[in-house]
Amino acid sequence: MDKDIEKNLQAANALIDAVMDFAVEYGFQILGALVFLLIGLKVSGWVGKKVGALCEAKNVDQTLSRFIGNIVKIILIGMLIIITLGNFGVSIAPLIALAGASAFGATMALQGPLSNYGAGMAIILSRTFVVGNTITVGKVSGVVEEITLAATRLVGEDGEVITIPNKEIVGQVIVNSQEKRIVETRIAIGYEEDTDKAIATLRDAIIAIPGLDEEPGPQIGVHDFTYGGVIIGLRFWVPTNSYFQQRYRINGTLLTALRNANIALMPAAGLSVAAPALTADHEDHSPPPPVATS
Secondary structure: OHHHHHHHHHHHHHHHHHHHHHHHHHHHHHHHHHHHHHHHHHHHHHHHHHHHHHHHHOOOOHHHHHHHHHHHHHHHHHHHHHHHHHHOOOOOHHHHHHHHHHHHHHHHHOHHHHHHHHHHHHHHHHOOOOOOOEEEEOOEEEEEEEEOOOEEEEEOOOOOEEEEEHHHOOOOOEEEOOOEEEEEEEEEEEOOOOHHHHHHHHHHHHHOOOOOOOOOOOEEEEEEEEOOEEEEEEEEEEEHHHHHHHHHHHHHHHHHHHHHOOOOEOOOOOEEOOOOOOOOOOOOOOOOOOEEOO
């Protein structure tokens, strides 16, 4: 029993001696490498932020500036890790081969998320739109709040946040109207009404409305023809963040102006008209062709 205890003590002493020898020989090297790593991480983050701020100071787009800053930070951290491993005497050649194999496997397993990142990089570098622009992708429209590598976030008029994966944006038709949206309205009047008077009345009413952009100015004219009447089309720009408020207010003003000028809308007597779809704002505004009834 005493011999077993003595052997255990000898093994413990040998282990302690080995640890002490290792600490004496490599302790300062390890401590220095860890301190170098921590300081390097701080410096990499600081340099990345400074590069991003410098790009913004040079009037580079905010999203692109952040992207450049993050790329610089990642490059510096990669160099820092290589130097740190070299200080520990670790060969980086096998690690590079392992990283390549891992990257290939990750690419096959994460095709969906990685496609978003690739699309996000394409959006940031091509600058098709930037933060603050109003874009319409399919049936979704809003002000661009943030562009990341994975997704683009829009804000609607009511404050709702719309997140679109970037792969759903690239390859689509994107309408960029900067900070404004266009309102398109159709008004049908009868053939017996004075078309020139109606157009002049509508133009004067729109011009008198405060808060509308003067450039580009409103466009008003005969848009189309239908059974028993003429369709007058109106196109004008309003701020995106108050699109529906402005549209409803202006439509009320136009209706009042027509009534005051004794210009009647096209009656539907003797006609059967299909009701339009009650969607938010993406329906075809052209009225359906009326069908005469007996």
